[in-house]
Amino acid sequence: MAKPGLEVSVDPRRSLAVTDQLILARFSFEEVMNRLAEQSGIPGLTGLRLYQEWWDTQRPGPGLGLGGAHCDDQTLEDGLPGFNGFAYACPRAEGSQAQENPFLNPDTHHAAYVPIGLFNRFDLAAEDGSDCGEYRIVFARRSGITNSRSRNLIAFEGVLPNPKPKKGIHGCRKVMRFWAELSQEPDPAVRAEALHRFYFEGIGNIPPVIDIDNFGNATDRATGQVRTNQFMQSTWTLREFRVRKRCEGGSCVMRFEPDTVKTNPAGVLFSSKVGHPLKADFAESLASQVGTLATNDLLRYTMATEERFNTGQSNASGTENLYVHHFGTGASPLRTQLQQRLSTLRSTLTPANIVARAQTLSCAGCHQLSTGTNLGGGLTWPSKSTLYTFVHVSERTLEEGPDGPRYGLSESLVGTFLPYRQELMEAFLERRPPFEQHPGPDDCEEPEAPGARGAKKDKPPKEPCEDD
Numbered sequence: 001m002a003k004p005g006l007e008v009s010v011d012p013r014r015s016l017a018v019t020d021q022l023i024l025a026r027f028s029f030e031e032v033m034n035r036l037a038e039q040s041g042i043p044g045l046t047g048l049r050l051y052q053e054w055w056d057t058q059r060p061g062p063g064l065g066l067g068g069a070h071c072d073d074q075t076l077e078d079g080l081p082g083f084n085g086f087a088y089a090c091p092r093a094e095g096s097q098a099q100e101n102p103f104l105n106p107d108t109h110h111a112a113y114v115p116i117g118l119f120n121r122f123d124l125a126a127e128d129g130s131d132c133g134e135y136r137i138v139f140a141r142r143s144g145i146t147n148s149r150s151r152n153l154i155a156f157e158g159v160l161p162n163p164k165p166k167k168g169i170h171g172c173r174k175v176m177r178f179w180a181e182l183s184q185e186p187d188p189a190v191r192a193e194a195l196h197r198f199y200f201e202g203i204g205n206i207p208p209v210i211d212i213d214n215f216g217n218a219t220d221r222a223t224g225q226v227r228t229n230q231f232m233q234s235t236w237t238l239r240e241f242r243v244r245k246r247c248e249g250g251s252c253v254m255r256f257e258p259d260t261v262k263t264n265p266a267g268v269l270f271s272s273k274v275g276h277p278l279k280a281d282f283a284e285s286l287a288s289q290v291g292t293l294a295t296n297d298l299l300r301y302t303m304a305t306e307e308r309f310n311t312g313q314s315n316a317s318g319t320e321n322l323y324v325h326h327f328g329t330g331a332s333p334l335r336t337q338l339q340q341r342l343s344t345l346r347s348t349l350t351p352a353n354i355v356a357r358a359q360t361l362s363c364a365g366c367h368q369l370s371t372g373t374n375l376g377g378g379l380t381w382p383s384k385s386t387l388y389t390f391v392h393v394s395e396r397t398l399e400e401g402p403d404g405p406r407y408g409l410s411e412s413l414v415g416t417f418l419p420y421r422q423e424l425m426e427a428f429l430e431r432r433p434p435f436e437q438h439p440g441p442d443d444c445e446e447p448e449a450p451g452a453r454g455a456k457k458d459k460p461p462k463e464p465c466e467d468d
Contacts, residue, residue, distance in 0.1 A: 028106065087320065093233040123421045225240050290338060327352065348376075
């Protein structure tokens with residue numbers, strides 16, 4: 001354990017964003033899907049069945065006729081498909097995957113999925129320490145490596161519950177020490193095995209990431225999700241799913257259920273011209289958050305979006321999610337409320353700056369629409385090179401790393417986001433602000449070292465606190 005004031009050095013490419021092919025070879029899409037199917041406890045449910053039902057959601061009913069959701073289950077007043085009351089593209093070309101087997105010849109088959117990144121998102125941990133953030137595995141459809149019209153990326157984003165919730169955020173110290181130790185382990189094969197245990201088995205009292213409850217099934221805590229970057233037709237869209245098991249009358253099913261994309265309000269709610277019954281409520285909600293959006297730090301301004309305002313897709317093509325376009329330059333009740341709040345705060349930002357900042361927090365904004373946007377207060381959303389259009393990790397770009405080929409990361413991730421996450425992680429481990437706390441006896445439990453074998457899962461050994 002690091003003493004207060006003792007420097008901890010984190011390598012972002014070992015402890016925050018792992019894209020080495022040598023390490024990722026230890027992870028397979030089939031193992032993830034089969035593990036989720038097994039955890040359901042539903043007789044006969046396989047990873048393949050789960051996968052095919054998942055992509056059947058992107059087709060109109062009845063699809064496979066298995067009783068799951070379809071993209072035309074909800075309609076708008078004009079009769080067109082909708083989701084949560086907003087437009088929803090249906091059908092999607094990705095629905096063709098409902099009739100494919102991605103596990104067939106995974107090293108060569110066009111429909112197979114390739115692991116391209118493992119990501120430590122401790123920066124997303126709940127402020128009250130109820131969870132330790134998100135831990136992600138990103139897969140890319142093999143066909144997209146060479147065919148830009150056949151791309152599909154899947155991110156399993158599991159929220160890891162705090163193994164010691166009574167200690168608040170400091171109950172996550174074992175999790176962060178595990179990731180920090182990867183920076184010091186020179187053998188990539190050892191790191192691969194350690195990461196595989198972390199995701200699939202858990203380490204000590206740290207539960208495994210790959211668990212249906214971490215991807216949406218839990219109802220008593222915050223959970224993660226599975227998100228998709230869908231490129232298999234001309235309009236790129238990001239969608240979100242929850243893994244949920246439902247039982248009725250003694251019979252149970254588990255599926256990937258379509259959900260709203262979080263922090264992704266519908267563009268029409270910003271409009272100065274088009275009406276919508278939720279516009280007034282949304283204007284009030286956004287105006288109440290001007291203070292947090294006006295925070296003049298690119299990585300610390302925030303926005304919370306009520307579920308009723310979120311859409312079921314985030315489009316980076318066209319204007320559907322281009323908030324600044326909908327907001328326009330004309331007078332509107334939203335503009336008036338934003339200006340009133342800015343004036344009260346004596347902020348020099350404009351209502352357009354607030355809307356532009358809200359856009360960066362949406363999926364389409366972060367990935368594409370906000371690239372290079374002036375956000376006011378001297379802030380500009382970071383740009384990405386043309387190699388990383390839409391994505392922050394690319395299956396189409398390989399670079400030579402210290403341990404062989406690795407998938408490339410966007411300039412904005414490498415130059416802006418990873419340095420912030422590194423600083424936050426090191427501050428936490430060093431007990432620097434905002435993470436000061438003298439350790440208690442239970443804080444001295446050490447995780448299994450990356451190279452360890454045969455450590456006991458239920459009762460890992462404790463070591464004396466170095467700073468007691």
